[in-house]
Amino acid sequence: xATELKGLTKRSENYSxxxxxxxxxxxxxxxxxxxxxxxxxxxGYAIWEKMHEVLDRKFKETGHQNAYFPLLIPKSxxxxxxxxxxxxxxxxxxxxxxxxxxxxxxxxxxxxxxAKLEEELIIRPTSETIIxxxxxxxxxxxxxxxILCNQWANVMRWEMRPRLFLRTAExxxxxxxxxxxTREEAxxxxxxxxxxxxxxxxxxxxxxxxxxxxxxxxxxxxxxDTYTIESMTQDGKALQCGTSHFLGQxxxxxxxxxxxxxxxxxxxxxxxxxGVSTRLMGALIMAHSDDNGLVLPPKLAxxxxxxxxxxxxxEDLAAINERVAGIxxxxxxxxxxxxxxxxxNKRPGFxxxxxxxxxxxxxxxxxxxxxxxGTLEVMRRxxxxxxxxxxxxxxxxxxxxxxxIQENIYQKALAxxxxxxxxxxTYDDFKTQIENGRFVLAHWDGTAETEAxxxxxxxxxIRCLPLGMEEVPGKCVYTGKPSARxxxxxxxx
RNA sequence: CGGGAUGUAGUUCAGUCCGGUAGAAUACCUGGUUUGGGACCAGGGGGUCGCAGGUUCGAAUCCUGUCAUCCCGACCA
Numbered sequence: 120x121a122t123e124l125k126g127l128t129k130r131s132e133n134y135s136x137x138x139x140x141x142x143x144x145x146x147x148x149x150x151x152x153x154x155x156x157x158x159x160x161x162x163g164y165a166i167w168e169k170m171h172e173v174l175d176r177k178f179k180e181t182g183h184q185n186a187y188f189p190l191l192i193p194k195s196x197x198x199x200x201x202x203x204x205x206x207x208x209x210x211x212x213x214x215x216x217x218x219x220x221x222x223x224x225x226x227x228x229x230x231x232x233x234a235k236l237e238e239e240l241i242i243r244p245t246s247e248t249i250i251x252x253x254x255x256x257x258x259x260x261x262x263x264x265x266i267l268c269n270q271w272a273n274v275m276r277w278e279m280r281p282r283l284f285l286r287t288a289e290x291x292x293x294x295x296x297x298x299x300x301t302r303e304e305a306x307x308x309x310x311x312x313x314x315x316x317x318x319x320x321x322x323x324x325x326x327x328x329x330x331x332x333x334x335x336x337x338x339x340x341x342x343x344d345t346y347t348i349e350s351m352t353q354d355g356k357a358l359q360c361g362t363s364h365f366l367g368q369x370x371x372x373x374x375x376x377x378x379x380x381x382x383x384x385x386x387x388x389x390x391x392x393x394g395v396s397t398r399l400m401g402a403l404i405m406a407h408s409d410d411n412g413l414v415l416p417p418k419l420a421x422x423x424x425x426x427x428x429x430x431x432x433x434e435d436l437a438a439i440n441e442r443v444a445g446i447x448x449x450x451x452x453x454x455x456x457x458x459x460x461x462x463x464n465k466r467p468g469f470x471x472x473x474x475x476x477x478x479x480x481x482x483x484x485x486x487x488x489x490x491x492x493g494t495l496e497v498m499r500r501x502x503x504x505x506x507x508x509x510x511x512x513x514x515x516x517x518x519x520x521x522x523x524i525q526e527n528i529y530q531k532a533l534a535x536x537x538x539x540x541x542x543x544x545t546y547d548d549f550k551t552q553i554e555n556g557r558f559v560l561a562h563w564d565g566t567a568e569t570e571a572x573x574x575x576x577x578x579x580x581i582r583c584l585p586l587g588m589e590e591v592p593g594k595c596v597y598t599g600k601p602s603a604r605x606x607x608x609x610x611x612x
Numbered sequence: 613c614g615g616g617a618u619g620u621a622g623u624u625c626a627g628u629c630c631g632g633u634a635g636a637a638u639a640c641c642u643g644g645u646u647u648g649g650g651a652c653c654a655g656g657g658g659g660u661c662g663c664a665g666g667u668u669c670g671a672a673u674c675c676u677g678u679c680a681u682c683c684c685g686a687c688c689a
Contacts, residue, residue, distance in 0.1 A: 135683075150681095210687070245689090279613085279687055286688060359689065396689045429648050468649040475649095486648055496648080578685090612688090 127410055127476075134354040135282070141404060142283045145413040145477050155281035155288030162477065163400065165421035167291065170399060171271065173323055173419075174293065177315050183267045183295060188249050190272075191240040196248035200373040206340020207244045210277045212288075214240040242275045247341065247366075247392055250296045251374040258388060261300045261380045265308075269295040284401035285358070285612050292396035298388045300380060302367075305389035306344075309365040312393040313346035316361035324399065325416040325529035326350050326406050327536050328360060329558075329607060331583025336567050339392075343367040349582045349607070351536040352405035355556020357582045357609035360402050363393035401612075406532050407501075413478030414500055416528055417521040424450060424517060425479045426459045427470045429486035436461065439485055442510075446483070446495075449514045455521070475500060480524050481517060501528050542605065549596050549608070553579045558609045560585075562602035564595035573597055579608045 127144065130137045142148050147163030150156075159167065175185070191214060198204050218234030221227075243249065250268075257263060275289045295312060299305040313330055320326040328348040338345035342364035349357050371377070371387035380386055407414040417423050426446065428439040443459050450457045458479075460470055467484070474482055484496040495513065498505045501524045508516060540558040543549045552559050554577075563569060563581065574580050583606070590604035 133683080139682095154680095206688095274689090276688070280683095280685085290689070292689065362689070394689065398689050431647065463647095466647050466649090466651060468647085468651080470650090472650045484648070488648075 127412065129410060130353070134352075138405060139283060141408055141412060141476075145404075147400070147404070147413075148283055150283070153288075155278055157283050157287050159291075159397070162421060166403070166415070166419055167397060167400060169419050169421065170319075170323070171293075174319060174395065175269075175271070177319060178269050178293075178295065181311065181315060183269045183297075185270060186268045187270050187272070188246050188253060190243055192243050192246075192249045194239045194241055196252055197241055199248065200341045200369055202369075203247065203341035203373075207276075211244050212242040212275050212277055214242065243272075244274055244276045245392075245394075246270065246272070246274075246294055247296065247370055248374070251370045251376060251390075254296075254298055254388075255374050255376045258298060258376055258378050260378055264298060264300045264378060264388065265304065266298040267295070267308075268297070269293055282401075282612070284397055284404065286398070290397045292394050294392060294394040297391045298371075298376070299390070300378065300386075300388065302389050305367075305391050306365050309344065309346055309363045309391040309393065312363040312391070313348065313361070316363065316393075316395055317348045319395075320348055320350065320360055320399075320402075321529065323416065323418050324403050324406075325418075325525055325532060326360070326402055327529065327533040329583065329585050330587065331585040331607060333362075333583055334567075334570060334581040334606070336570055337581060337583075339364045341366060341369050342392075343369070347583050349609075350402050350406060351539065351558060351609075352402075352612065353408075353535070354405075355539055355558075355610075357558065357607075357611040358398070358402050358405065359582075359611065360399060361393070361395040364391060366390040366392060407528050408478070411472075411503070412476030414528060415478035415480060417480045417525045420478065420480050421456065422458045422474075422477075422479045423455050423521060424457045424481045424483060425470075425474045426457065426483045426485065427467055427474075428459075428461050429467050429484060431487070435487055436463075438490055439487075442490060443485060446510075446513065450517060453514055453518055455517065475503075481520055483513075483517075499524055501531070543596060544593075546596050549573075549579075550577055553577045553608065553610060556610070558582075558607060560605040561596040561608055562593040562604070563606045563608075564598050564600035564602055566598075569595060569597050573608070577608075578610050580611055582607045582609050582611065 127140055128137050146160050148157045148159045151158045197208065215236055216230045216234045217236060218231040219228045220231040222229045254266060257266060271293045273289055273291050278286050278288055281287050297308050299308065317328050317330050320328045328350045330348055333345035333347055339362065344365040346363040347359055348361045350360050352358055368387040368389060370390050376388050377385050378388055404413060426443055428436060428443065430436040430439055440461060447457050447459055471482065478500060480500050482498045489495045493510050494507050495510055496505055496507050499520060539556065540560065541552055542560045543552055549559055549561055559579065570581055584604065585607050592604070593602050594600065595602045
């Protein structure tokens with residue numbers, strides 16, 4: 120079925136609805152017939168695939184290998200690490216039976232009560248437990264370390280309020296799980312992966328992120344430290360785009376993973392885990408899109424250049440086809456992904472709107488006028504500017520233009536975020552700024568109580584203690600007690 | 613699980629207050645004319661009005677129950 124295009128609701132009405140509409144109209148995904156799940160459509164999946172490919176390369180460059188662990192986890196595994204079970208138990212899907220049968224009254228299929236599992240199985244909400252019970256068998260000596268594994272998988276969390284890409288019940292992600300002989304090495308690994316994620320976000324997604332450390336209340340269940348990258352959406356909310364956890368020896372102790380070190384002493388191994396998910400798609404959509412639809416960074420766009428012919432007769436089309444064939448070939452030779460859309464059942468205006476809503480970075484239009492003049496019309500999606508250029512040397516111009524667009528949307532998103540990030544010293548000011556959708560840098564006395572009160576009163580949470588920021592002492596914006604440094608507050612998705 | 617709203621054609625929705633043969637736009641199909649920013653004309657197909665009861669001569673409309681979805685919270689990659 121052809122895409123239905125009626126233009127997007129203007130963002131001012133309701134950002135959430137606007138976002139949903141955009142995801143559906145840009146043909147990225149749709150709601151699945153299962154609560155909280157989504158169908159990722161081919162166009163959306165192509166973007167994820169590209170992200171997958173780039174990240175996977177980065178992981179391998181940093182010495183990691185891929186592996187795969189089971190979807191189902193025995194219930195007892197989850198209860199071994201106390202904080203972990205606390206963090207995940209309330210949102211797990213549970214497998215209780217292994218067989219169906221036909222109902223005796225012919226009303227359809229029912230769960231066979233005779234096929235009840237002795238121990239229920241949990242559909243993984245994350246794989247720390249199953250992986251650590253496996254690592255126990257792999258690790259005996261310091262010579263077995265480090266173990267640097269990643270897995271690409273789906274996980275399931277029975278979220279109360281799902282949103283396309285941002286929080287679905289089932290989502291795709293990668294989770295790295297590493298085991299190390301020393302604390303220092305594990306901490307370095309966790310920090311390194313945070314940097315890998317930040318680099319990917321900024322260079323590939325054109326998404327500015329703030330690197331930081333989570334406060335105790337916000338960190339991953341079972342971790343000693345959680346390193347995060349946080350981005351800003353256009354409605355001023357924070358989105359946690361990736362996390363890297365230093366797990367200390369918690370999981371090693373829970374799963375009894377010990378090794379013999381160089382001095383022949385037994386010790387528990389040190390661990391990290393880190394992941395990014397299809398939520399990155401949500402971050403991408405929310406960071407760059409406008410009321411004409413999606414704006415994709417050229418480096419991740421499944422179609423980087425679309426060419427639309429304009430013609431009246433079959434002869435005209437044949438002539439244009441011939442001219443375009445050469446252009447397509449030359450662009451492809453430069454590694455650019457090109458689509459020539461000469462479908463006859465859609466008019467040019469329809470195609471223009473369609474590729475705009477899908478965020479294709481560059482559009483080339485070629486008609487009889489251009490054929491005669493040796494020109495073509497080039498439009499860039501980020502600014503919607505059109506220019507007529509000579510055919511000669513167009514390939515180099517397009518290559519440069521793609522780079523310009525990549526850089527421009529990054530700078531635009533960066534400026535947008537920086538304008539909306541403010542330092543605040545009074546609680547009144549704090550409340551006003553949070554209400555206006557700002558990222559607020561404020562002093563905090565370091566207590567969970569203050570954090571909880573601020574959250575209750577303003578819905579703002581501590582997104583992170585930003586890294587690489589000068590740590591100037593001050594007074595807590597809420598209690599006036601001494602504070603070592605400013606931390607980042609915002610409302611979040 | 614709390615607060616609000618909505619279930620009618622593939623989709624978006626009107627009709628519900630005030631009961632009387634099921635509507636529009638769009639999408640889809642056929643034919644023709646079009647094609648430099650979401651084409652036009654003519655014709656056509658498509659809905660047991662979420663589900664189950666009840667009231668009534670008669671229910672999309674009123675009543676009761678139920679299920680589902682969406683938005684706002686709590687939860688979260």
